[in-house]
Amino acid sequence: MSSKVRNLAIGAAVLSLPVALVATGAGAHDERRSSASPLINRAAAGPVDVHAGARRFTRDQTSVIADAIKPNSAKNVILVIGDGMGDSEITIARNYLEGAGGFLKGIDALPLTGQMTHYSVNRETGLPDYTPDSAATGTAWATGTKTYDNAVSVDRHGTPQATILQLAKKSGRATGNVSTSEIQDATPAVEIAHVSQRRCYGPVATSTSCPENALENGGLGSISEQLLDTRPDVTFGGGSASFAEVAKAGEWSGKTLAQQAVERGFEYVTDKAALASITSANQTKPVLGLFAPGNLPVRFAPLVATKGGAALPAAQCQPEPTFAQVPTLAEMTGKAIELLAKNPAGRKKGFFLQVESASIDKKDHAADLCGQIGETQQMDEAVKLALDFAKKDKNTLVIVTADHAHTSQIVDGATPGFDARVRTADGADMVVSYGTSASPGGMQHTGSQLRVAGYGPGAANVVGLIDQTDLFFTMRDGMANWDRAHRSR
Amino acid sequence: MSSKVRNLAIGAAVLSLPVALVATGAGAHDERRSSASPLINRAAAGPVDVHAGARRFTRDQTSVIADAIKPNSAKNVILVIGDGMGDSEITIARNYLEGAGGFLKGIDALPLTGQMTHYSVNRETGLPDYTPDSAATGTAWATGTKTYDNAVSVDRHGTPQATILQLAKKSGRATGNVSTSEIQDATPAVEIAHVSQRRCYGPVATSTSCPENALENGGLGSISEQLLDTRPDVTFGGGSASFAEVAKAGEWSGKTLAQQAVERGFEYVTDKAALASITSANQTKPVLGLFAPGNLPVRFAPLVATKGGAALPAAQCQPEPTFAQVPTLAEMTGKAIELLAKNPAGRKKGFFLQVESASIDKKDHAADLCGQIGETQQMDEAVKLALDFAKKDKNTLVIVTADHAHTSQIVDGATPGFDARVRTADGADMVVSYGTSASPGGMQHTGSQLRVAGYGPGAANVVGLIDQTDLFFTMRDGMANWDRAHRSR
Numbered sequence: 001m002s003s004k005v006r007n008l009a010i011g012a013a014v015l016s017l018p019v020a021l022v023a024t025g026a027g028a029h030d031e032r033r034s035s036a037s038p039l040i041n042r043a044a045a046g047p048v049d050v051h052a053g054a055r056r057f058t059r060d061q062t063s064v065i066a067d068a069i070k071p072n073s074a075k076n077v078i079l080v081i082g083d084g085m086g087d088s089e090i091t092i093a094r095n096y097l098e099g100a101g102g103f104l105k106g107i108d109a110l111p112l113t114g115q116m117t118h119y120s121v122n123r124e125t126g127l128p129d130y131t132p133d134s135a136a137t138g139t140a141w142a143t144g145t146k147t148y149d150n151a152v153s154v155d156r157h158g159t160p161q162a163t164i165l166q167l168a169k170k171s172g173r174a175t176g177n178v179s180t181s182e183i184q185d186a187t188p189a190v191e192i193a194h195v196s197q198r199r200c201y202g203p204v205a206t207s208t209s210c211p212e213n214a215l216e217n218g219g220l221g222s223i224s225e226q227l228l229d230t231r232p233d234v235t236f237g238g239g240s241a242s243f244a245e246v247a248k249a250g251e252w253s254g255k256t257l258a259q260q261a262v263e264r265g266f267e268y269v270t271d272k273a274a275l276a277s278i279t280s281a282n283q284t285k286p287v288l289g290l291f292a293p294g295n296l297p298v299r300f301a302p303l304v305a306t307k308g309g310a311a312l313p314a315a316q317c318q319p320e321p322t323f324a325q326v327p328t329l330a331e332m333t334g335k336a337i338e339l340l341a342k343n344p345a346g347r348k349k350g351f352f353l354q355v356e357s358a359s360i361d362k363k364d365h366a367a368d369l370c371g372q373i374g375e376t377q378q379m380d381e382a383v384k385l386a387l388d389f390a391k392k393d394k395n396t397l398v399i400v401t402a403d404h405a406h407t408s409q410i411v412d413g414a415t416p417g418f419d420a421r422v423r424t425a426d427g428a429d430m431v432v433s434y435g436t437s438a439s440p441g442g443m444q445h446t447g448s449q450l451r452v453a454g455y456g457p458g459a460a461n462v463v464g465l466i467d468q469t470d471l472f473f474t475m476r477d478g479m480a481n482w483d484r485a486h487r488s489r
Numbered sequence: 490m491s492s493k494v495r496n497l498a499i500g501a502a503v504l505s506l507p508v509a510l511v512a513t514g515a516g517a518h519d520e521r522r523s524s525a526s527p528l529i530n531r532a533a534a535g536p537v538d539v540h541a542g543a544r545r546f547t548r549d550q551t552s553v554i555a556d557a558i559k560p561n562s563a564k565n566v567i568l569v570i571g572d573g574m575g576d577s578e579i580t581i582a583r584n585y586l587e588g589a590g591g592f593l594k595g596i597d598a599l600p601l602t603g604q605m606t607h608y609s610v611n612r613e614t615g616l617p618d619y620t621p622d623s624a625a626t627g628t629a630w631a632t633g634t635k636t637y638d639n640a641v642s643v644d645r646h647g648t649p650q651a652t653i654l655q656l657a658k659k660s661g662r663a664t665g666n667v668s669t670s671e672i673q674d675a676t677p678a679v680e681i682a683h684v685s686q687r688r689c690y691g692p693v694a695t696s697t698s699c700p701e702n703a704l705e706n707g708g709l710g711s712i713s714e715q716l717l718d719t720r721p722d723v724t725f726g727g728g729s730a731s732f733a734e735v736a737k738a739g740e741w742s743g744k745t746l747a748q749q750a751v752e753r754g755f756e757y758v759t760d761k762a763a764l765a766s767i768t769s770a771n772q773t774k775p776v777l778g779l780f781a782p783g784n785l786p787v788r789f790a791p792l793v794a795t796k797g798g799a800a801l802p803a804a805q806c807q808p809e810p811t812f813a814q815v816p817t818l819a820e821m822t823g824k825a826i827e828l829l830a831k832n833p834a835g836r837k838k839g840f841f842l843q844v845e846s847a848s849i850d851k852k853d854h855a856a857d858l859c860g861q862i863g864e865t866q867q868m869d870e871a872v873k874l875a876l877d878f879a880k881k882d883k884n885t886l887v888i889v890t891a892d893h894a895h896t897s898q899i900v901d902g903a904t905p906g907f908d909a910r911v912r913t914a915d916g917a918d919m920v921v922s923y924g925t926s927a928s929p930g931g932m933q934h935t936g937s938q939l940r941v942a943g944y945g946p947g948a949a950n951v952v953g954l955i956d957q958t959d960l961f962f963t964m965r966d967g968m969a970n971w972d973r974a975h976r977s978r
Contacts, residue, residue: 042954048608049615049645051634054958056606057950060966065601065949066558072549087576087604088894088937095936100608100617101956108954112554113603115576115940117545119537119589126538127917128589131901145540156538405577407898409925410936412620416905416927428616430936435924436898438905447584447899447919448577449940451604453953460554461546463952464942465531465597467590469543477549 037391038064039109039455044101054101068111072458073485074478075350075395077168078337078386079141079471081187082107082379083134084361086405087451092369092432093376095410096317099426106383107376110400110453114462116471117449118404123148123156130447134361135198137403137468138190144472152186152195152223158212160194160220164475166230168352171483174282174343175232175351176336180296180329180378181358182239184223187403191354192235193226202245202257216249224257225250227288228264233281233346234339234353236332240270240290261288272327281339289332297322298359299374304440305367305418310411310431314423317370329357330381337389350395350482352475355382364406365443367434369420372408390456397459397478399471401452407436407443457482526880527553528598528944533590543590557600561947562974563967564839564884566657567826567875568630568960570676571596571868572623573850575894576940581858581921582865584899585806588915595872596865599889599942603951605960606938607893612637612645619936623850624687626892626957627679633961641675641712642683647701649683649709653964655719657841660972663771663832664721664840665825669785669818669867670847671728673712676892680843681724682715691734691746705738713746714739716777717753722770722835723828723842725821729759729779750777761816770828778821786811787848788863793929794856794907799900799920803912806859818846819870826878839884839971841964844871853895854932856923858909861897879945886948886967888960890941896925896932946971 042056052058082089094104103109118140120132129136133149140146143153143161153161169175179188184201195213200206206214206222213219220226224242227235243258252260261268266288269275274289281287300317327335333355340351357379363371383400390396410432411419417435424430436444452471454462458478461470531545541547571578583593592598607629609621618625622638629635632642632650642650658664668677673690689699695711702708709715713731716724732747741749750757755777758764763778770776789806816824822844829840846868852860872889879885899921900908906924913919925933941960943951947967950959 040953044956047615048617048635049610051632051644051650052958052962054629054635054956055633055962056954056956056959058962060561060947060950060963061952062558062560062947062949065952066555069551069555069558071551086937087939088935090604091606091936091938094606095608095617095619100606100619103954111953113953115579115602117580117583117589119584121538122917125917126536128537128584128913128915129917130584130589130899130913130919140543143540144544146537146543155540161540405898409896409898410619410894411925411933413933415925415933417924424617426617428611428614428618430619433925435906436900436904436922444900444902444904446577447580448575449580450576451938458549458551460551461549463550463554464529464600464602465545465592467533467543467545469541470545473541473544473547 037394038068038111039387039391040064040111041103042108043103046101048101065111069460070457072461072474072478073481074397074457075482076393077397077475077479078353078355078390080355080383080386080400082360082376082402083187083356083358084364084404084406085376085379085402086448088408088410089360089364089372089376089406090451092408092410093373095430096373096422096424097377099424102425104380106380106387107400109387110455112454112459112463114452114464114466115449116401116452116466116468118468120149121146121156126156131445132404133445134186134403135190138187140468141471142190144469146469150198152189152193152198154194154196158196163191164472165191165232165352165354167476168479171479172345172349173351174340174346176234176340176353177232178332178336179237179356179358181237181356182294183227183235183237183290184239184242185358187356187358188237189223192230192232193223194220195223202242203248204245207248215247228261231283231286233283233286233343234336235287236289236336238290238292238294238296241293243290275327275331275335278335278339282343287339291326295359295362296326298363298371299323299378300370302368303370303420305369305420305432305434307418308414309419310414310421312421314421314429316423317373329378330385333382334385337385357382361406364408367418367440367443369422369432387455395457397454397456399454399462402450405446405448405450407434407446409433526883527557527600528876528880529553529600530592531597532592535590537590554600558949559946561950561963561967562970563886563946564971565882566886566964566968567842567844567879569872569875569889570845571849571865571891572676572845572847573853573893573895574865574868574891575937577897577899578849578853578861578865578895579940581897581899582862584919585862585911585913586866588913591914593869595869595876596889598876599944601943601948601952603941603953603955604938605890605941605955605957607957609638610635610645615645620934621893622934623675623892624679627676629957630960631679633958635958639687640685641678641687643685647685652680653961654680654721654841654843656965657968660968661834661838662840663829663835665723665829665842666721667821667825668726668845668847670726670845671783672716672724672726672779673728673731674847676845676847677726678712681719681721682712683709684712691731692737693734696737704736717750720772720775722772722775722832723825724776725778725825727779727781727783727785730782732779764816764820764824767824767828771832776828780815784848784851785815787852787860788812788867789859791857792859792909794858794909794921794923796907797903798908799903799910801910803910803918805912806862818867819874822871823874826874846871850895853897856907856929856932858911858921876944884946886943886945888943888951891939894935894937894939896923896935898922
């Protein structure tokens, strides 16, 4: 009975011959065991439609994962955030850019992985809010405190919370803050400012939206003004428009924030060529590079999902012409790492760098599939640079995650929402749906737990189920442990 | 400048005092280090709206995670599948049942975690299909071969592929197969049958839908008939209706499949009381327990999402009366583990058990929020039993994952799809949207990568990015390694 099965298929994968079977196809992954500090290469060897062809590894990974676990003592920390980069957004980008069996060289290469909760809390009640915004979620990892939506590193009662960037600086480290958004936007802002309402970019908005934070009322000032006070060694992003505003109080009252920056010793640059020419950044001359008045453009031209879009011919993403005018996230990240690593404080004490790929979220809100994919590709390139540095440096913790989940879903066919069809790197069609808003411009954040990944000392603290606030303590303790072990006597 | 921040908040979390800060609030998690074989308890200590209150761990987890890594040599393997249980479905259940800072005692307790791809392949072209069905995805982990949607453990050319249950049995192990669905449904079927079309439950459908598999045509027979050939020691689920069909060919031609089961030595039971009374299951007298003609009922009465449902008052899930008539998934899983562990083959050589919580998927298709949540709770209870056994046994690999992602998303407010509002264990409201179909009964599978988690020997092979087919090789090699190490000489 059942002779066909017993003789053919079972015979081909018989339990008593695991060694022979395990040895096949290992060639593509030989590099895995070559380093004491493993990254993972988990591309399918292919072809994916035959037995064993879709495997992402062919040798037992127990020792690879065990070797990736290092005690939490980190000279440097690089935190890379994909805004709105849920598991769905990662999968969409992988399918499109690399194929379903492919492998994102940065995002997918971190060996240690987990799931992360990211709820915020209601300002009045303190009860969980299951669909948080980027200000509350950023505050969580930046300060270890959950807060209300729109809050920037203040708790739900408005009390400022020390940020991991500020603590790193206090420990003697060099610090950096990089984003593809306006530098005053929630994710970069949570590291450098404390305001009650995220829209308080400059003095004008602050006077009306966060009067208690306004300088003229004895507050800490707008996000842009607090950026100058926090004084990271390196700041790259968009958002120069706010620096044209004029301070309303304090030592630089009546001057623009750009003038103030220069008078306070910042090297203030606004174009791609100037970025390339910068050779140092430190507390005497910190670098503030703002490459657009608002958010930086994204890599791909829009492909906005439409009603009935699943039935359209499959598209492929096209270049966005304005993208060439600004530095890529990888260029900003590479420059930031270079400057921080050679900064005297960075060399001696280490550095903290936050990098954000901001427009995964923004393009997901806009149901713009290609915009979202191109920005995830930027994220991937930035992560790869961070990993390349960390692999060489050996004392750098890299954490890669997101602030909240988002709308886009891979579906089989038409939905009542807005759909787009693309032809992927596999040569197959993928349909993506955006269905959380009646307007294609207003898609909502969603509440699914997020993927979190780590590499380097302390990275095992991302494995299993963690909360966003745990990241703060992992980073803080890792840096503190390094400092105790390297205290000058 | 910025004196408020510097003196208060930074002072409270100063980098130079990590030990004191780390020591606070550790009480809730003291058990974590008490065992050589750690599970994790990652509930927030609370309150979640104050600094450090939402942390899921308060001691560095490096050694906990390192201690969880064991070489891949597994006497027993328990694979627990939540059908359609993407990260979103897990989060929805956690928020509702335990609160956002809470912790699912089974699903969330596994220490090693990763992300898993789950695409299928097109039958004609072999190209990836990004939104697979449960038959193709089950075939992937059951056989290590990606196949087309609807295929049950045959490759895309129709060739039968040995299943991990069949290989385990061949190695001398006891075997079990448990599901809350019809036992012929895709996920349980992939372990015990090879048919070209998943609907070939019994002889009638097989003659028309899979004629090449029909007994009268020299094939392996319907899924139900192949179940009797594969002869697992323990089979629990629904699907007795197909066993009233009559065989069309072979030794039992003209008899019902139920008669055939009894004549072939199966103990065939169909009610909850009989389940409780079973005390042994083995190859002489395997147990076949089918507790409903079709799928088993779910725990909670339906709460079906509606147009405009976000604006309705928050509901709470109510018991489903028919649920009391059938065994719970935990009862079936507990009985299966008990029977397999004391089976002579199980005692000496080990066992393989697959458990499926089937109706997360089915209720997600139906936009039934409470149905989905109650079934995820059943899944959680079953996982906890598996972990309890494995923790005591020490030679058992437990893998917990899903077959594909699904529709439900946690949102802030009204969507153009179907929404439902519930009051969670936090006492807060959660809105869940179902937006992949114009009919609330026809929601689609989605393509996001999935959470995968492991405990015990070999579990490190789930960390990082893996594919569903990797699970087959991890389980196969783990059992083979055990066998080599324990071969009688």
